[in-house]
Amino acid sequence: xxxxxxxxxxxxxxxxxxxxxxxxxxxxxxxxxxxxxxxxxxxxxxxxxxxxxxxxxxxxxxxxxxxxxxxxxxx
Amino acid sequence: xxxxxxxxxxxxxxxxxxxxxxxxxxxxxxxxxxxxxxxxxxxxxxxxxxxxxxxxxxxxxxxxxxxxxxxxxxx
Numbered sequence: 234x235x236x237x238x239x240x241x242x243x244x245x246x247x248x249x250x251x252x253x254x255x256x257x258x259x260x261x262x263x264x265x266x267x268x269x270x271x272x273x274x275x276x277x278x279x280x281x282x283x284x285x286x287x288x289x290x291x292x293x294x295x296x297x298x299x300x301x302x303x304x305x306x307x308x
Numbered sequence: 309x310x311x312x313x314x315x316x317x318x319x320x321x322x323x324x325x326x327x328x329x330x331x332x333x334x335x336x337x338x339x340x341x342x343x344x345x346x347x348x349x350x351x352x353x354x355x356x357x358x359x360x361x362x363x364x365x366x367x368x369x370x371x372x373x374x375x376x377x378x379x380x381x382x383x
Contacts, residue, residue: 234342255350258367265354267354271351272348273346274317275330275345276317277330277334277345278341283339288339292333292337292339
């Protein structure tokens with residue numbers, strides 16, 4: 234088994250209402266932040282040979298509105 | 309400004325119902341995954357000198373149930 238992390242972010246150029254909400258909340262609390270984007274991360278252990286592209290694109294990521302990256306973790 | 313990423317995961321040992329749901333869904337679709345955990349990621353640009361610990365722990369992370377890590381991104 235190897236441990237992987239799928240990091241999923243809203244596509245560039247698409248609205249990110251959750252990011253916008255966090256940004257406004259932080260600004261109201263005195264932080265001068267910009268460009269806040271909120272995404273998801275899914276970590277899991279998978280057997281060698283798992284079709285990660287299929288797993289990610291068919292079951293985990295909404296590729297119409299999200300981009301993703303897969304990282305290999307030290308397991 | 310520098311660009312940072314806050315990666316937030318449910319604390320080890322705590323239930324992660326969302327991870328459990330993803331795991332079951334993947335298993336039902338033939339993937340032999342284990343230990344699925346679902347977390348969040350928040351990326352933002354912040355001015356030099358921003359108190360990131362305060363920002364994260366008081367406003368973004370629920371430290372009772374979540375662990376977090378901050379990464380510096382190439383901006």
